[in-house]
Amino acid sequence: MTADFHDLSVREILDRLIAFRTLCRTENAELIDWVETFLRSLGARCHRVPGKEAGQFNLFASIGPDTPDGVVLSAHSDVVPVEGQPWTTDPFVLTERDGKLYGRGSSDMKGFLACMLMAACHAARSSLRAPLHLAISHDEEIGCVGVHSLLRDLAANGFQAQGCVIGEPTGLHAVSGHKGKLAARITCHGLAAHSANPSRGCNTIGLATDMVKVIEALQEELKDAGAHDESYEVPFSTLQVGLIRGGVALNIVPDLCEVQFEMRLLPGVSPQPVLDRLRQEADRLCAQHSHARIEIETLNTYPGLHTPDRSPFLHEIMRITGDNAPSRIGFGTEGGLFHDYLDMPVVVCGPGSIDRAHKADEFILPEELNTGVRFVERIIDMLAHS
Incomplete structure (x- = not known):
């Protein structure tokens, strides 16, 4: 290892990582170049897997013997945008103030990448x-889309490990479950007309409003009669409309309106019954209105995570964290994908707090970083010869 890398502290590593403007949907090649050089200087075996867009990469690295009983530490390299947020520091310069380390990605989740x-x-x-494996992905923040190419590659090559730690910020508590997500778009097509005689047209904002009411009714059904898990803050699956766009002028009957909604599904709950109901209601509405057509399109989906409480790997991580029982979280991670592609237990556990993520003046505490380093070093000790 070069002296330059050997002498870096976790804070200095985080400083360099935050300086890379790896916004989601943009290139991350410079960060991956730097991290790969760092890891190769340690003798790590590194493998890049490109994403769909130029300049986007996943990186997988291994240190130690080539055996199937290693542990994967995983982080995403991308961060959410900062435009329009009232930052009081430069978001791409790690800045210490009042005992806090500010910077975009400090908690979510370049802090854990520095610990890795x-x-x-x-x-x-x-x-x-047994080996240590490091997985670094891109474009997690737009729905865990970038890691698929890495996981397909690993699965095709028969990769195995005893488990994976996704280092999202959980306050270093072991998390064994989270909900899955499906994002979808409802596009309503109608017929434009002059507003002086709206009956000559087919108003798609009205169609969209009816579909929103269907979504709200389905939400109540899930709340009252759907699956429940009281270990979650919201113990049932949820639906909510987040975007609606329609119309071009007040005096024109709108012939196009788009609604985007999402489902947050308890692990094991399929979105298909909800989608089927929405399509049935769409067909019913179209039958009532001439010139009406409604399309429902899935935009993105990722699975929930459920690592069984009896999992030996979960208990190993809990032994390190000191947790008496695993937690559940409301936000999603790449954990379900690691499980589904590679059939391994996954625990979400990392330094910092999700409450600071995606906001202006995101920060991590120095002691959280240091505790994160001790956490991963104890995982290495678990892999070392006794």
Whole structure:
């Protein structure tokens, strides 16, 4: 390892990571170049998997023997945009003020990525009986879309490990479950007309409003009669409309209106019955209105995560964190995809707080970073010869 990398502290590593403007939907090649150089200097075996767009990459690295009983530490490299947010510091310069380290991605989740690189340093100095693997993805923030190419590649090559830690910010509590998500678009087509005689047209804002009412009714059904899990803050699956666009002028009957909605589904709950109901209601509405046509399109989906309480890997991580029982979280991660592609137990556990994510003046505390380093070093010790 070069002296330049060897001497870096976790805070110095985080400073360099935050300086890379790896906004979702943009290139992350410079960050991946730097991280790969860092890891290769430790003797890591590195493999890049390109994304769909130029300049976007996933990186997978391994240190230690080539055996199927290693542990994966995983982080996404992308961050959400900062435009329109009232930052009081430069979001791409790690800034310490009042005992806090400010910067976009400090908690979500370049803080854990910095801890991962410190873990690699510790692993390179250790005599490992099982390997450490590092997975770094792109475009997680737009629906966990970037990691698919990496996981397909690993699955095609028969990759195995005893488990994976997704280092999203949980206050370093072991999390064994979260909901899945489906994002969809309802597009209502109608007929334009002059507003002086609206009956000559087919008003798609009216159609869209009727579909919103259907979504609201389905939400009540899920709340009252759907699956429940009291370990979640919201113990049932949810639907909500987040965007609606329609009309071009007040004096024109709108012939196009778009509604976007999402489902947050308890693990194991299929979205298909809800989609089927929505299509049935869309057909019913179209039968009542000439010139009406309604399309329903899934935009993005990722699965929930449910790691069984009896999982030995979960208990190993809980032994390190000191948790007596695993937690559940409301936000999504790549964890369900790691499980589905690679059939391995997944625990979400990382430093920082999700309450600071996606906001102006995102920060992580120095002691949280240091505790994160100790956490991953104990995972390395678990992989080392006794």
